Amino acid sequence: MVSTETRTEIEGMLGRVPSWIEGLSDPAADHSWGIVRDLELSETSLQPRDKALIGVGVAAALQCQYCTHFHTEQAKVDGASDEQIMEAVNLASTIRYFSTVLHGAQVDYNEFVDETAGIVEHVKSQQGAAGGAAADD
Template identity: 65%
Template sequence: MVSTETRKEVEEHLGLVPTWIDNLSEPANDHSWGLVRDFELGETELSAREKALIGVGVSAAIKCPYCSHFHKEEARMEDVTEAELEEAVNLASTTQYFSTILHGAEVDLDDFVDETDEIVEHIKEQRAAAEAD
């Protein structure tokens, strides 16, 4: 169970202490809230909108209905449209799909990295040429 101090802080931030808080075990319970507070809800290099979209994609990929619900609502609070939510889920699914193919085919990682570097360089050259026109 989280400390009394942490319970007060959670309630201040969220308006209530959600039941999942009581499922955080020692010794990481107070620290776990700190991760949510500082990393997910706090100001970081990513905007709240970006973090919410990442959360939507990841929660879909790991097939977690709890996370999916939370992160979709979080995204909606950041004015993410339904079309953007769908796109985040679709992007997550394609990443998972191709990851399965790459792992199943046992594609050599070094070869993959080299090919990716070539692809990135090609795309950068195309973009530079398009900007020059």
């Protein structure tokens, strides 16, 4: 159960204390709210809409209907379109799909890291060439 001070803060930010917060054990309750407040709901280096879209994708990949619902609503409040929300879900499903393939095929991690470094180097050189071509025009 959250402290009286935290309860007041939550009510001020959300208009009520969500019932799931009551399920938090005493040692973790105030701290857990602090994580939600500071990382999800406060100003950080990520834009609120982007954080909400990440939340939608992760929640969908985890198959958590509660989190999927909350983060979808949060994304809408923060200006995300239905198309952007579905793109976040599709991106999360693609990552989960290929993660399953990589793990199931038991791809060597060190080889994967080396391969990725080569891909990144190529993409950066292509971007540099495209930027140089645009500057020449």
